[in-house]
Amino acid sequence: MPATPLPMFPLETVLYPHVAIALHLFEPRYRALGRDLSAGNGRFGIVLISRGSEVGGGDQRHEIGTKARVTEALELPDGQWQMIAHGEERIRVDTWLPDDPYPVALVQPLPDLEPEAEPASELVPRAERAVKRALTLKAELDEPAHSASLVIASDPVRASYELAAVAPVPVHDHQRLLEAESAYARLALVEELAAQAGDTLMARLARGG
Numbered sequence: 001m002p003a004t005p006l007p008m009f010p011l012e013t014v015l016y017p018h019v020a021i022a023l024h025l026f027e028p029r030y031r032a033l034g035r036d037l038s039a040g041n042g043r044f045g046i047v048l049i050s051r052g053s054e055v056g057g058g059d060q061r062h063e064i065g066t067k068a069r070v071t072e073a074l075e076l077p078d079g080q081w082q083m084i085a086h087g088e089e090r091i092r093v094d095t096w097l098p099d100d101p102y103p104v105a106l107v108q109p110l111p112d113l114e115p116e117a118e119p120a121s122e123l124v125p126r127a128e129r130a131v132k133r134a135l136t137l138k139a140e141l142d143e144p145a146h147s148a149s150l151v152i153a154s155d156p157v158r159a160s161y162e163l164a165a166v167a168p169v170p171v172h173d174h175q176r177l178l179e180a181e182s183a184y185a186r187l188a189l190v191e192e193l194a195a196q197a198g199d200t201l202m203a204r205l206a207r208g209g
Contacts, residue, residue, distance in 0.1 A: 003094040004107035006067065007033055007044040010059055010103060014174040015046040015066045016161040017087040018153070025081040029102040034073065034081030042070035045091055045107055048175050063093045064110060064179050076170035087161075090178065105173035112157055113182045120156035124163075128152055131163050137201035138168050160186040168201075169193045 009030065025034045031194050037044060047065030072084040090110040097104040140144035146166040152159045164177040164186060173193050180186035 001108055003108050004100075005097065005104055006091070007036065007108045008065075008093075008105050009033065009044055009046050010049045010061045011046055012171070014048050014171060015068060015087045016165045016178060017089050017159045018161045019061075019165045020084055020086050021046070021068070022142040023081075023083045023085060024204050029099065031079050031081060033102040034083065037070050037083070038073050038075070038081075041074075042085075043088075044068060044085075045093075045105065046085075046087075047093065048171065048178075061093070061096070062175055064175075065091055065093065066178070067091050067107070067109075077179075086135050089122055106129065112186075119133070120160065120183035120187055123191065124152070124156050124159045124185060127146060127160070127163050127187045127191040127194070130191045131167050134194045134198040134201060135166065137198055137205060140205060143200060151194050157183040158201065159183075160190065162186070163194075164190050168193045168197050 009047075011022070013021075025031055033044070045065050045067050046060045049059045050062050051060040061180055066087040067089050068085040068087050070083050070085050074082045076082065091107040092108050092110045092114070093105045095106040097106065132148045135145050135148040139148065145168055150162075150166060151163050157164055160180075160183040164174065167174075167177070167190050169177075179194070180189055
């Protein structure tokens with residue numbers, strides 16, 4: 001399949017398919033992106049910045065990200081934008097084009113692989129327990145976290161992304177989860193990472209914070 005051009009928004013966070021993100025577009029180049037998205041089909045890509053900053057350009061970017069669709073958009077009086085976007089599918093960047101005025105890349109879809117011999121549905125309850133344990137421990141430490149009472153989808157592919165999105169792990173681990181080649185691999189990794197995070201949090205609680 002040939003790569004197609006897509007407007008891009010490099011961020012210091014990871015977006016997953018089936019997950020929503022709130023965006024504030026304030027740089028002049030991203031105000032232009034906001035106008036174009038509002039006037040067009042609202043689709044763009046989000047990739048994690050591996051080095052550098054969201055502001056000013058000159059950053060280094062990961063190749064695997066997520067195509068998103070704007071579902072709500074509000075232009076502020078000063079030309080800034082507030083948007084809600086939902087992740088649709090993983091993408092791989094083939095080539096970065098010149099930023100004119102905002103980043104654009106040639107991208108291809110990157111669907112999950114799902115080996116039939118390893119049903120991902122068997123891992124959902126285990127990954128869910130590990131994530132909810134870590135979130136509960138973060139709450140006991142009075143640290144910001146998603147609610148441990150979250151409801152996870154029954155579809156294992158969607159569940160793998162939803163659990164990855166709320167797992168209290170560093171951003172580089174979130175990128176590893178996004179890059180996992182299948183729902184099974186992602187659920188296994190999120191269980192491992194969340195269990196490690198939970199053990200660290202438990203040790204901190206035992207020490208008194």
